[in-house]
Amino acid sequence: MSPILRVSLAQSSRGLGLGLHTARNRSFATSQASRAKNQIYTSVRRPDDFHTYQLLSSSSRTPLLTLWTTSWCGTCRVVAPLLKSLVEAGVGEAEGGVAFCTVEYDSPDIMGGDLGMTYMITSIPTLLSFDAGEAMTQTKLSDGKKLADRAFLEEWIRNEARRHGGRGGGGGGGLLGGLFGGLR
DSSP: OOHHHHHHHHHHHHHHHOOOOOOOOOOOOSSSEEEEEEEEEEOOOOOHHHHHHHHHHHTTTEEEOOOOOOOOOHHHHHHHHHHHHHHTTTTTTTTTTTEEEEETTTTHHHHHHHHHHHHOOSOOOOOEEEEEEOOOGGBOOOHHHHHTHHHHHHHHHHHHHHHHHSSSOOOTSSHHHHGGGGGO
């Protein structure tokens, strides 16, 4: 629209009591959309730390990816840095973001409690995702070959981020998800 036409429209609309807005595409939100950032938490050695991380990830609507390790596990020494590097590199951020921590299964407070039994940790290492505090046992991994495969882990992280990124905000397949899913 030319500046002259814009001024004449604005002047004529004032006479009619109309407000003319020159911005054509106004977004509903007043804040800028921000890209989700991945979080990396310190290693879990106490059940209280684990529950705190679950609450933090639930409140931020991101999955909590946990790698259950022990001090004597050689495979864990390969898998843990690989997973950490993928999360630090931003894998999963475009899909909603993830949080990551290792759980030191052989620490006295973890072994003494029933945390491993609660989530059916039967082999080390085990990669387990949590959604709103619930373990996603259908995607639990304990296959050492898959856990050491970078490409496989990238896709696994993205899938977990997509699943959790659909919670809240009117997306997904909930009761109202069909009504408001297109508003993103």
